[in-house]
Amino acid sequence: MLHLKHQPNKCMEETGIKPNHASITALGITHGKAHWNLSPEQLAEIAVDAGQATMTSSGALAIDTGEFTGRSPKDKFIVKDEITADSVWWNNFNIPFDRTKFDRLYNKVIAYLNNKEFYVRDAYACADERYRMNLRVVTEYAWSNLFAYNMFLRPSQDELKEFNHEWLIICAPGFKANPTEDGTRQHNFSIIDFSKKIILIGGSGYTGEIKKGVFSALNFILPQTKNVFAMHCSANIGKDNDTAIFFGLSGTGKTTLSADPDRKLIGDDEHGWTADNTVFNFEGGCYAKTIDLTEEKEPDIFKAITKGALLENIVFKKGTNEVDFADGARTENTRVSYPIQHIKNIVTPSIGHHPKNIFFLTCDAYGVLPPISKLTPGQAAFHFISGYTAKVAGTEAGITEPAMTFSTCFGAPFMPLHPTKYAEMLSSKIKEAKVNVWMVNTGWSGGEYGVGKRMSLKHTRALIRAALNGELNKVIYENHEVFGVAMPLHCPDVPAEILNPRNTWADKEAYDRKAVYLAEAFNKNFTRYAEFANEEILAGAPHLKEHA
Numbered sequence: 327m328l329h330l331k332h333q334p335n336k337c338m339e340e341t342g343i344k345p346n347h348a349s350i351t352a353l354g355i356t357h358g359k360a361h362w363n364l365s366p367e368q369l370a371e372i373a374v375d376a377g378q379a380t381m382t383s384s385g386a387l388a389i390d391t392g393e394f395t396g397r398s399p400k401d402k403f404i405v406k407d408e409i410t411a412d413s414v415w416w417n418n419f420n421i422p423f424d425r426t427k428f429d430r431l432y433n434k435v436i437a438y439l440n441n442k443e444f445y446v447r448d449a450y451a452c453a454d455e456r457y458r459m460n461l462r463v464v465t466e467y468a469w470s471n472l473f474a475y476n477m478f479l480r481p482s483q484d485e486l487k488e489f490n491h492e493w494l495i496i497c498a499p500g501f502k503a504n505p506t507e508d509g510t511r512q513h514n515f516s517i518i519d520f521s522k523k524i525i526l527i528g529g530s531g532y533t534g535e536i537k538k539g540v541f542s543a544l545n546f547i548l549p550q551t552k553n554v555f556a557m558h559c560s561a562n563i564g565k566d567n568d569t570a571i572f573f574g575l576s577g578t579g580k581t582t583l584s585a586d587p588d589r590k591l592i593g594d595d596e597h598g599w600t601a602d603n604t605v606f607n608f609e610g611g612c613y614a615k616t617i618d619l620t621e622e623k624e625p626d627i628f629k630a631i632t633k634g635a636l637l638e639n640i641v642f643k644k645g646t647n648e649v650d651f652a653d654g655a656r657t658e659n660t661r662v663s664y665p666i667q668h669i670k671n672i673v674t675p676s677i678g679h680h681p682k683n684i685f686f687l688t689c690d691a692y693g694v695l696p697p698i699s700k701l702t703p704g705q706a707a708f709h710f711i712s713g714y715t716a717k718v719a720g721t722e723a724g725i726t727e728p729a730m731t732f733s734t735c736f737g738a739p740f741m742p743l744h745p746t747k748y749a750e751m752l753s754s755k756i757k758e759a760k761v762n763v764w765m766v767n768t769g770w771s772g773g774e775y776g777v778g779k780r781m782s783l784k785h786t787r788a789l790i791r792a793a794l795n796g797e798l799n800k801v802i803y804e805n806h807e808v809f810g811v812a813m814p815l816h817c818p819d820v821p822a823e824i825l826n827p828r829n830t831w832a833d834k835e836a837y838d839r840k841a842v843y844l845a846e847a848f849n850k851n852f853t854r855y856a857e858f859a860n861e862e863i864l865a866g867a868p869h870l871k872e873h874a
């Protein structure tokens with residue numbers, strides 16, 4: 327391994343730790359300055375010196391991601407070629423990109439990086455060595471490189487010596503595409519090329535594009551070629567070695583609820599479930615939302631925000647470098663990334679046995695779904711394919727109607743294959759491993775958004791705890807009138823009257839109307855998948871009485 331200290335050759339200057347067989351010119355970049363595998367401290371210093379980052383009072387670094395403070399699903403493409411043409415489920419999230427145009431755009435991005443200073447990170451995905459995917463991440467900015475360091479698995483010094491990459495990720499936020507010439511929708515893009523194993527990101531500095539690009543690639547590769555069920559979920563392990571996984575769309579609580587002082591964290595967002603029934607994390611770090619974060623409510627995440635952590639788009643308390651977590655002026659999607667070791671209670675490597683309990687998290691801003699309910703296998707498949715959540719539309723004045731989302735497998739933007747592929751894997755694994763499946767509403771209670779309020783985190787945690795330790799096996803259940811799911815009548819540390827949501831609404835008829843309204847939306851959405859569903863799954867759908 328070369329420990330480089332400003333080694334100028336004619337055209338390319340290189341610093342840092344470079345694997346023995348690595349070459350930057352092999353990627354097409356011939357001139358400039360490449361910084362290889364710098365330490366987090368070095369990257370932080372460069373970002374601060376460049377005026378792109380601020381050191382916060384907790385020792386974490388804070389940056390601004392620029393124009394984009396969230397992912398841009400409409401600008402995510404997959405190169406359509408012999409590998410993908412017939413296997414990708416082409417839709418609004420999996421948008422085809424022309425091979426010739428991709429090759430040209432790649433060359434343009436390389437030309438853009440030429441003569442610049444840039445950063446190279448060698449890392450890997452998949453904690454289970456059998457599925458390891460070696461990544462080389464080339465970034466225009468030092469802080470994007472720090473993100474890659476935090477989020478992917480970090481090779482040991484020995485591994486780095488002989489590191490060869492399989493996939494290449496290029497992240498050039500300053501490069502702007504020309505849509506008419508380049509075949510993009512607008513100036514930013516994130517494109518996966520499965521043949522050349524490249525993820526090309528331009529025009530957006532939002533770091534989530536890097537992690538979700540790799541996730542999307544794995545969601546295509548693992549189920550098809552390795553018989554691994556790829557999942558958008560968090561995972562942790564209890565004292566009895568029992569694994570729990572938590573599916574859910576953005577903002578439903580995967581990261582928050584998996585950080586549990588009584589359970590060891592496997593990972594907070596992306597996992598694989600293998601044919602021999604283990605669950606492994608794809609990543610080496612966590613990416614937590616920080617809006618309204620408090621030490622009291624989320625102590626593990628709060629304490630993880632120290633030296634090495636990277637905060638995004640946060641606002642400081644006036645005149646200080648102390649973060650004001652309550653301030654969403656820049657975006658509601660304020661974030662922090664950190665290596666998973668920042669969480670005290672973790673398993674190493676990030677692998678567990680097959681899950682005993684599966685939670686579907688939904689943030690139902692209509693206040694219709696019960697705080698917790700138990701699902702039959704048919705209901706589980708129905709809700710997995712539906713992938714429902716409803717969030718409040720925003721913080722602007724006057725917006726009172728929640729935004730309903732149905733996103734297959736609780737992660738449609740990251741799933742290149744048809745949902746039935748993932749759903750079949752889930753169904754057979756649930757039956758094989760005899761897993762309990764629960765639906766948890768982390769959203770509204772006591773009325774819909776504007777009337778009721780968000781479920782208290784304390785109660786949600788107590789419900790999950792009771793499901794995990796078996797206490798919910800000892801209680802009586804009643805079925806929800808419309809959704810048919812089984813609601814426990816009692817749960818330790820939770821007031822019984824909130825367990826059936828209808829009880830929490832002052833206006834019961836309004837509740838019934840809203841429940842029917844939501845059920846109709848579920849059933850309408852499901853018509854797209856009905857042809858693939860068997861009797862059992864169809865029986866898992868909400869039941870609407872005629873003329874209801």
Ligand code: ATP
Nearest residue numbers: 575576577578579580581582615768781782783786
């Ligand atoms: P992403 O896929 O975008 O990472 P996520 O599913 O990991 O999303 P979290 O980061 O866990 O989502 O976000 C859940 C947010 O909701 C947190 O900010 C948390 O504080 C807040 N919250 C409020 N009440 C609850 C509750 N009852 N259960 C879970 N989260 C809650």
Ligand code: MN
Nearest residue numbers: 580581595613
């Ligand atoms: Mn998360």
